C-alpha cells in the first residue's frame with residue numbers, strides 16, 4: 001500500500017480527495033494538514049467523513065513529505081510555492097491542485113497572479129496534469145500541476161478542433177458556468193447563500209486567471225500562440241461546470257464529420273464521453289464522477305462549431321483528476337478508484 005498525505009485536507013478539494021482515497025484499494029492515508037483547523041480531528045471539520053477517517057490535523061512541514069509516497073497540495077495559490085522546494089527534497093511525488101505550477105512562464109504567472117513566482121526554476125520540471133494530453137510525461141513526473149476546473153472543461157472541449165487546425169484561432173469564445181463550490185470553502189461575500197441563490201452572474205470578464213492556462217495548453221496543441229475570450233459565470237448550484245465554446249471554422253464542416261473527429265480523438269479515453277451528434281453536455285450527468293461529457297454541434301448558417309463540455313468541478317475539475325494523475329505516477333491502472341457511474345438524479 002502506498003502512503004498518501006493531503007495538505008489542505010479541510011477544504012472542499014481536500015475533503016473530496018479523502019472521500020475517494022478512503023475507498024482506493026492501493027493506498028492508505030498518512031498525514032492530513034490544515035491551517036486554522038490544525039489540532040482538530042478531521043471528522044470534526046468534515047463530518048461527512050465520520051467513520052471513515054479518524055485522524056488529527058497537523059500543520060504542513062517537510063517531514064510530512066519524508067513519510068509518504070504521494071503528497072496532494074490542496075492549498076490556496078501562492079501558498080503551495082512557499083512549500084514545494086523543501087517538500088521536493090524528499091522522494092515523495094507531489095500533486096499540486098493550486099495554480100502555482102500550471103504556467104510554464106514565470107512572467108505570465110506574475111502578471112496574472114499579481115505576485116512574482118518564488119521558484120521559477122521549478123516550472124520546467126512541473127508537468128501539466130491533464131492525462132488526456134500529457135499522460136506520458138505525468139507517469140515520469142515528481143511534480144504535477146493539476147489543472148484548474150475551468151481549463152479542464154475548456155481544453156477538453158477544444159483540443160480536437162485546435163489540433164486539427166479546423167478552427168479560426170482568433171475566434172474562440174468560451175462561456176463557462178460553475179457551481180459555487182468552485183470558489184472553495186472559505187467565506188466570501190459573493191458565495192453566501194443570499195448572494196448566490198436565485199442568481200446568475202458573470203465575473204472576471206477578460207481577466208480571469210484561468211485564461212493564460214487555457215491559452216498555454218491550446219497554443220501547445222495548435223502549434224501557434226492563440227488567445228481566447230473567456231467568460232465565467234457563477235451558478236446557483238453546489239457542483240458542476242458547463243462550458244459552451246464557440247469557434248469559427250476555417251472551412252464548412254458538417255455535424256457528422258465534426259462528431260466523428262471528436263469520437264476518434266477521444267476513443268481511448270475512459271473518462272471523456274463524446275455524446276451522440278447533436279446532443280449537449282449536462283452537469284447533472286457527470287456529478288460526483290471523473291467524467292467529462294462533450295457534445296458537438298455546427299451552426300451551419302454562421303460556419304461555427306459549438307462544443308459543450310460538462311464536468312464536476314470538484315472531481316474531473318480537481319480531486320478525481322488529481323487521483324487519475326496519482327494512479328499514473330504510481331504506475332497503477334489509471335482508472336483505479338475512479339471508475340464509477342455519476343450520481344443521478
Ligand SMILES: NC(=O)c1ccc[n+]([C@@H]2O[C@H](COP(=O)([O-])OP(=O)(O)OC[C@H]3O[C@@H](n4cnc5c(N)ncnc54)[C@H](OP(=O)(O)O)[C@@H]3O)[C@@H](O)[C@H]2O)c1
Nearest residue numbers: 008010011012013034035036037074077098182184185318
Ligand atoms: N474548489 C474547486 O472546485 C477547485 C477546482 C480546481 C482547483 N482548485 C484549487 O485547489 C486548491 C484548494 O481549493 P479548495 O476549494 O479546496 O480551497 P478551500 O476549500 O478554501 O481549502 C483550502 C485549504 O487550505 C488550507 N490552508 C489555507 N491557508 C493555508 C496556509 N496558509 N497554509 C497551509 N494551509 C492553508 C485550509 O486549511 P484550514 O481549513 O485549516 O484553514 C484548507 O484546508 C486551490 O488552489 C483552488 O484554486 C479548486
